[in-house]
Amino acid sequence: DAGVIQSPRHEVTEMGQEVTLRCKPISGHDYLFWYRQTMMRGLELLIYFNNNVPIDDSGMPEDRFSAKMPNASFSTLKIQPSEPRDSAVYFCASSTLGPLHFGNGTRLTVT
Amino acid sequence: AQSVTQLDSQVPVFEEAPVELRCNYSSSVSVYLFWYVQYPNQGLQLLLKYLSGSTLVKGINGFEAEFNKSQTSFHLRKPSVHISDTAEYFCAVSDKANDYKLSFGAGTTVTVRA
Numbered sequence: 001d002a003g004v005i006q007s008p009r010h011e012v013t014e015m016g017q018e019v020t021l022r023c024k025p026i027s028g029h030d031y032l033f034w035y036r037q038t039m040m041r042g043l044e045l046l047i048y049f050n051n052n053v054p055i056d057d058s059g060m061p062e063d064r065f066s067a068k069m070p071n072a073s074f075s076t077l078k079i080q081p082s083e084p085r086d087s088a089v090y091f092c093a094s095s096t097l098g099p100l101h102f103g104n105g106t107r108l109t110v111t
Numbered sequence: 112a113q114s115v116t117q118l119d120s121q122v123p124v125f126e127e128a129p130v131e132l133r134c135n136y137s138s139s140v141s142v143y144l145f146w147y148v149q150y151p152n153q154g155l156q157l158l159l160k161y162l163s164g165s166t167l168v169k170g171i172n173g174f175e176a177e178f179n180k181s182q183t184s185f186h187l188r189k190p191s192v193h194i195s196d197t198a199e200y201f202c203a204v205s206d207k208a209n210d211y212k213l214s215f216g217a218g219t220t221v222t223v224r225a
Contacts, residue, residue, distance in 0.1 A: 004154075091155070099179055
């Protein structure tokens with residue numbers, strides 16, 4: 001079991017650019033979560049999917065953020081346009097009605 | 112709605128000493144409780160979980176936690192820490208009413224010194 005795989009590990013981009021973060025959940029897991037971690041706000045749930053369907057996106061900060069899950073093995077989180085305040089570590093996690101399994105995160109820096 | 116309060120943001124401790132990290136939760140329904148550990152530049156790893164049954168839960172790396180329903184607490188303990196236990200620890204709660212979404216505490220940074 002390779003665990004939850006996120007790419008890239010690090011992303012540095014300029015303000016205004018589009019950023020796409022990717023996640024491959026553990027095979028067989030039917031829940032997928034996107035979290036954001038910052039020093040100021042801790043871990044925040046952005047959105048989660050069940051069987052590829054978005055269930056709750058109330059944590060998405062604003063319309064600049066969007067997430068998709070086209071199939072059971074892939075999800076993306078897109079920020080367009082990016083802003084410096086989006087700088088954070090973004091985690092993807094998957095589960096099947098139990099403990100979450102986290103990826104190693106993508107550290108995003110927007111300059 | 113559920114929430115988690117970790118009462119200590121920083122816990123310095125000497126090697127081989129015991130450590131306790133405090134966690135209190137609020138929820139209107141039956142809950143599942145978790146402790147996660149985050150090492151530098153890594154994702155969160157599950158230390159232990161309480162779903163039902165015995166209130167004393169043993170996890171990996173010698174950690175254990177006790178679920179206390181009357182005090183709505185789930186404190187984490189280790190009788191003797193190692194330098195390698197230096198990390199950030201997160202308490203989390205979920206319940207069926209919220210589709211098992213995890214709510215995390217703010218985290219406790221444990222620094223183990225020789």
